[in-house]
Amino acid sequence: MQIIKLDATGSTNTHLKELLQQKELEDFTIVTTQNQTLGRGQLNAKWESEPYKNLAISLLKKDLDVPVNKLFLVSMTVSLAIIDCLSNLGVPDLSIKWPNDILSGKSKIGGILIENIISGSQIKRSIIGFGLNVNQTVFKNAPHASSLKLIIGRDFDLDMVFYSLVEKLHEQLNQPMASLEKELFDQYHSKMFKKGVYCNFKLPNEELISGVIVGVTINGMLMVTLEDNKIHEFGLKDIQLLY
Known part of the structure; x- marks a missing residue:
């Protein structure tokens, strides 16, 4: 595992992709920053993030060997790992708003953006990006947004949150996803926002x-x-x- 910490960058996903074009990177290479200036979510939506109060993380996972027609297993695994980590940090009422927004109650605290590298019929590599609102308290253009601080009422150490997330993601992404399909679906559906409503x-x-x-x-x-x-x-x- 290699961790690259940047003072600032436009996008951790973009930075990691550019590094991958320049040289071969080891499995679970991570790029992270507390100041992402051009963060984006699904459908190129802008991710609002105040400098040095939140986390932006992108990691390279190699040798996935997940069939292309089951690519959502990667998203489910990442979402559930993050939910598990945040639950351990005391964040209440966690759920996943399809496809991969992380909510506490009705408030969005995190978002995931996964870009897969495909070879034949298999997903060989994934660049997994995740933004988490940690200590930010004002969101000007995101009415549903919140943060760990707003929800729990205290500041969080960004390094502590970062390493907790990395540990859980490393643990879950090294599992054989294809053979855990039913378990992943059951867990994802149990955490799915508004399911059955x-x-x-x-x-x-x-x-x-x-x-x-x-x-x-x-x-x-x-x-x-x-x-x-x-x-x-x-x-x-x-x-x-x-x-």
């Missing part, structure tokens, strides 16, 4: 629909029972949960 959604054309979240498919599609009593599958660009 009647919810409102917005489609890309601004149409509003309602339904009940059933779960996710093996390739990460959201399954929702709509008012026609049929289960429909949606990709990330297809639907937005309103809450």
